[in-house]
Amino acid sequence: MMPPQLKIAALVSVGRNPASGAPRAARNDVLALDAALALAPEVSVLHAGDAAPALYDYLAYGAANVEVLPLPAGADALAPLAARVAGYDLILCGQRAEAGQGSGTLPYRLAKALNMPVVSAALEITLLGDEAEIVQFLPKGQRRVVRVSLPAVIALHPLAPRAPRYVYASLRAGRLLSAPALVAAPLPASPWQSEPAVKKPQRLKPLETRQGHARLLGAIATESKGGALVREGSAAEKARAILDYLRTNRLIEF
Amino acid sequence: MHSLDHLVTLFFWLAVAALAFGTMRRARLWRAGAAAPFNWAQLLTVPRRYLVDVHHVVARDPYIARTHMLVAGGAVAAMALVALNYGLMLYRPLLNGALVLAAAVMLGGSYLVWQRRRAPLPRLSAGPWNRLPYTLAAFAFGLLALALLPSALLSGFFAALIMLALLAGTAELVLGIGTGGPMKHAVAGVLHLAFHPRAERFAPRAERFAMRSTALRPLDLAAPVLGVEKPTDFRWNQLLGFDACVQCGKCEAACPAFAAGQPLNPKKFIQDMVLGLSGGSDAAFAGSPYPGITLGGHSGGPEEPILPALLAPETLWSCTTCRACVEECPMQIEHVDAIIDLRRFQTLARGALPGKGPEMLGNLRETATQGGYDNAARYHWAVDLNVRQIRPGESVDVLLVAGEGAFDMRYQRSLRALVKLLQAASVDFAILGALEVDTGDTARRLGDEATFQAQAVRLIATLSTLTFGRILTADPHVFHSLKNEYPALGGHFTVLHHTVFLAGLASSGQLKLGATSETRTITYHDPCYLGRYNGETEAPRALLRQIGVRLTEMERSGLRGRCCGGGGGAPLTDIPGTQRIPDIRIADARATGAGLVAVACPGCTAMLEGVVGPRPEVIDVAELLAAALEGQA
Ligand code: SF4
Numbered sequence: 001m002m003p004p005q006l007k008i009a010a011l012v013s014v015g016r017n018p019a020s021g022a023p024r025a026a027r028n029d030v031l032a033l034d035a036a037l038a039l040a041p042e043v044s045v046l047h048a049g050d051a052a053p054a055l056y057d058y059l060a061y062g063a064a065n066v067e068v069l070p071l072p073a074g075a076d077a078l079a080p081l082a083a084r085v086a087g088y089d090l091i092l093c094g095q096r097a098e099a100g101q102g103s104g105t106l107p108y109r110l111a112k113a114l115n116m117p118v119v120s121a122a123l124e125i126t127l128l129g130d131e132a133e134i135v136q137f138l139p140k141g142q143r144r145v146v147r148v149s150l151p152a153v154i155a156l157h158p159l160a161p162r163a164p165r166y167v168y169a170s171l172r173a174g175r176l177l178s179a180p181a182l183v184a185a186p187l188p189a190s191p192w193q194s195e196p197a198v199k200k201p202q203r204l205k206p207l208e209t210r211q212g213h214a215r216l217l218g219a220i221a222t223e224s225k226g227g228a229l230v231r232e233g234s235a236a237e238k239a240r241a242i243l244d245y246l247r248t249n250r251l252i253e254f
Numbered sequence: 255m256h257s258l259d260h261l262v263t264l265f266f267w268l269a270v271a272a273l274a275f276g277t278m279r280r281a282r283l284w285r286a287g288a289a290a291p292f293n294w295a296q297l298l299t300v301p302r303r304y305l306v307d308v309h310h311v312v313a314r315d316p317y318i319a320r321t322h323m324l325v326a327g328g329a330v331a332a333m334a335l336v337a338l339n340y341g342l343m344l345y346r347p348l349l350n351g352a353l354v355l356a357a358a359v360m361l362g363g364s365y366l367v368w369q370r371r372r373a374p375l376p377r378l379s380a381g382p383w384n385r386l387p388y389t390l391a392a393f394a395f396g397l398l399a400l401a402l403l404p405s406a407l408l409s410g411f412f413a414a415l416i417m418l419a420l421l422a423g424t425a426e427l428v429l430g431i432g433t434g435g436p437m438k439h440a441v442a443g444v445l446h447l448a449f450h451p452r453a454e455r456f457a458p459r460a461e462r463f464a465m466r467s468t469a470l471r472p473l474d475l476a477a478p479v480l481g482v483e484k485p486t487d488f489r490w491n492q493l494l495g496f497d498a499c500v501q502c503g504k505c506e507a508a509c510p511a512f513a514a515g516q517p518l519n520p521k522k523f524i525q526d527m528v529l530g531l532s533g534g535s536d537a538a539f540a541g542s543p544y545p546g547i548t549l550g551g552h553s554g555g556p557e558e559p560i561l562p563a564l565l566a567p568e569t570l571w572s573c574t575t576c577r578a579c580v581e582e583c584p585m586q587i588e589h590v591d592a593i594i595d596l597r598r599f600q601t602l603a604r605g606a607l608p609g610k611g612p613e614m615l616g617n618l619r620e621t622a623t624q625g626g627y628d629n630a631a632r633y634h635w636a637v638d639l640n641v642r643q644i645r646p647g648e649s650v651d652v653l654l655v656a657g658e659g660a661f662d663m664r665y666q667r668s669l670r671a672l673v674k675l676l677q678a679a680s681v682d683f684a685i686l687g688a689l690e691v692d693t694g695d696t697a698r699r700l701g702d703e704a705t706f707q708a709q710a711v712r713l714i715a716t717l718s719t720l721t722f723g724r725i726l727t728a729d730p731h732v733f734h735s736l737k738n739e740y741p742a743l744g745g746h747f748t749v750l751h752h753t754v755f756l757a758g759l760a761s762s763g764q765l766k767l768g769a770t771s772e773t774r775t776i777t778y779h780d781p782c783y784l785g786r787y788n789g790e791t792e793a794p795r796a797l798l799r800q801i802g803v804r805l806t807e808m809e810r811s812g813l814r815g816r817c818c819g820g821g822g823g824a825p826l827t828d829i830p831g832t833q834r835i836p837d838i839r840i841a842d843a844r845a846t847g848a849g850l851v852a853v854a855c856p857g858c859t860a861m862l863e864g865v866v867g868p869r870p871e872v873i874d875v876a877e878l879l880a881a882a883l884e885g886q887a
């Protein structure tokens with residue numbers, strides 16, 4: 001028999017759009033919320049951090065309200081979340097955040113702190129009494145069905161086959177609730193360093209136009225590969241020579 | 255021997271009572287709708303609206319225009335005479351003479367109705383409509399006999415026969431409104447003309463030309479019901495409008511979705527809304543069903559949700575909002591407004607938008623582009639053209655707004671041609687560039703008023719920091735929303751479509767055009783949002799004439815052009831039919847023998863170019879002009 005009312009929590013974060021960087025509901029967490037709402041009419045939707053406007057999106061996706069657990073900047077979300085969801089039967093979240101560290105370790109750390117099992121890469125969840133049956137994502141189209149006894153932490157895979165609906169009326173009806181501040185520890189020292197990404201220049205190579213025989217000959221000969229050395233002339237003339245080269249080899253299209 | 259006359263008087267007053275009672279009964283149904291302004295004095299506008307605006311549409315089919323003139327004119331005159339002579343108990347032979355004339359005219363008209371219905375067009379409804387020629391003729395015949403033959407000469411049997419004919423005819427005329435019969439259209443039609451939801455449609459010609467009433471009303475995002483869920487959420491005058499439908503099917507014949515076998519028929523849609531307001535099932539509908547959906551499976555009532563019991567979602571999302579139905583409707587019914595009202599509820603209150611719609615809306619909210627692009631890339635098409643990007647504090651005459659087409663490699667060619675023309679004409683212009691955000695137009699057609707208003711507020715705020723004279727765009731959808739729909743949200747700009755602007759430059763001589771080198775037969779496809787929405791059919795044609803193109807027009811062109819299938823977010827919701835709308839439109843073009851279709855909209859370009867197989871080439875007017883610029887090699 002299914003217990004009459006499971007206590008289900010969905011953990012949500014602030015994501016970012018990959019093209020614009022605009023804050024938004026993290027797609028993976030939206031799937032977790034949607035899966036949670038499919039399992040129970042009442043779900044505690046929790047966010048550790050600031051009451052960011054992007055959280056309103058979760059209201060649109062069906063959360064009656066989002067409870068915001070205040071978190072000082074740079075602090076670890078683990079402790080406040082663990083304290084808040086203690087006693088819950090099922091804790092759902094996305095597998096990985098879209099912003100911040102995105103290390104994907106929170107479900108594991110949370111499960112450890114609460115002494116619960118954790119299942120990641122969940123595509124579908126079915127409740128069977130005090131157990132949950134989960135279809136797990138495996139690479140190359142494979143799937144695996146696992147069972148876990150509740151309480152448990154389940155992380156949804158980004159490809160979970162769900163169709164969450166964005167409903168403005170529900171956004172309008174929902175609220176962000178701020179919970180009292182809890183003690184939070186600073187983030188554990190990260191073994192990672194961050195540095196700005198550098199775009200490596202790519203060498204433009206003219207298309208090979210020689211026939212096969214000539215190419216093979218070229219491989220054993222040591223003569224020059226063609227081209228010209230421009231030493232004379234003004235900077236503009238030199239630039240023109242480069243531009244001509246790029247154009248004749250169709251490396252640029254204007 | 256006045257007993258027959260007295261009987262007629264009695265009948266007359268009974269008929270008046272029945273008409274009044276029936277009208278009140280029907281009015282109860284209308285009044286269940288939401289509030290809308292009401293003023294009795296509006297009734298005075300009816301004759302003008304009928305004789306000018308309704309006639310303008312009906313006259314496209316001269317046969318039915320004549321027929322209706324005879325039947326309705328004869329009937330109204332006859333009834334007025336009966337009211338005078340019998341209602342007021344004058345019993346003057348002279349008035350009877352006039353009555354003979356009126357009844358004869360009506361009888362002639364009834365004959366024409368009968369002729370028309372012997373081999374009815376498929377767009378016409380059968381059912382109760384088929385009895386109309388007979389009941390109308392009975393009425394006219396009864397009056398004719400009554401007025402012509404001295405009652406003294408009549409035998410009892412003959413008198414009874416006349417009374418029976420009169421009774422049958424009168425019943426048709428006066429009971430229609432109360433029972434929902436065909437003659438309902440007379441009463442509802444008159445009231446609908448008076449209390450039409452878009453009074454601006456009937457403005458004097460000059461005003462109407464400056465601004466055709468096609469903008470959607472802004473939705474109050476704090477309203478308890480967002481859009482329309484059940485029939486009573488429509489405003490009462492919209493409900494009244496549905497009741498005015500005569501099931502002539504002109505909308506059906508014009509609808510591109512219906513032609514493509516998508517499950518939409520605007521006539522059936524209006525009749526379904528009538529069912530919604532009066533309650534019942536669609537089994538008795540006597541016209542063409544929605545393609546692919548059998549009759550009898552849908553029913554509704556005033557307080558019941560319209561979707562999905564009365565209307566299938568696929569029907570709602572098939573519409574391209576092309577307004578061809580509205581353009582053709584003699585009763586001036588507003589199909590598109592009703593469809594958008596329903597969409598608003600589905601999208602805003604249910605999130606039930608099919609296909610790629612939700613993805614596009616998410617993109618708009620997050621990136622201000624429909625395709626989810628990096629908005630900073632919006633001006634990349636112009637990066638090598640030496641075009642100024644507008645900056646706050648610098649003033650410019652013409653501000654070019656590119657629209658979503660800026661991300662489309664095909665449409666970039668048209669935009670580049672436009673820039674070439676502007677440069678050739680030495681226009682002082684700049685692009686909005688990376689400051690540009692989507693107008694939200696497509697979101698609005700899909701019912702997402704919240705996202706539309708958010709985009710509009712954002713774009714208006716950007717534009718208000720800039721100094722420019724006019725806005726120029728090559729996208730009719732951008733043109734329509736900026737020009738007609740932004741004012742209601744506080745954005746007042748002078749907006750021009752590129753064809754209009756270029757036509758001005760060409761006629762003033764600022765843009766020097768040579769002759770085109772095109773030798774193929776050329777036809778022009780009118781974008782709905784330029785033609786029907788904004789009345790602009792002449793400028794592109796004038797431009798093409800200027801470069802020596804002799805257009806071969808398609809059968810459906812100008813204000814009555816056929817949609818390319820790209821409007822209203824239809825490519826996103828993508829409801830399957832038996833054909834694709836752009837294929838039909840290309841077939842239209844082929845029928846003219848055209849080797850080239852000139853277009854003036856990125857949506858049309860994309861839709862028509864998407865047609866596979868050999869087809870006429872699709873080229874924007876701007877590209878044709880740029881190729882014909884004077885003094886170029
Ligand atoms: S607007 Fe166009 S697609 Fe929609 S119902 Fe009318 S004719 Fe059909």
Ligand code: SF4
Nearest residue numbers: 499500502503505583
């Ligand atoms: S809606 Fe208008 S065009 Fe369509 S059937 Fe009714 S009256 Fe005719």
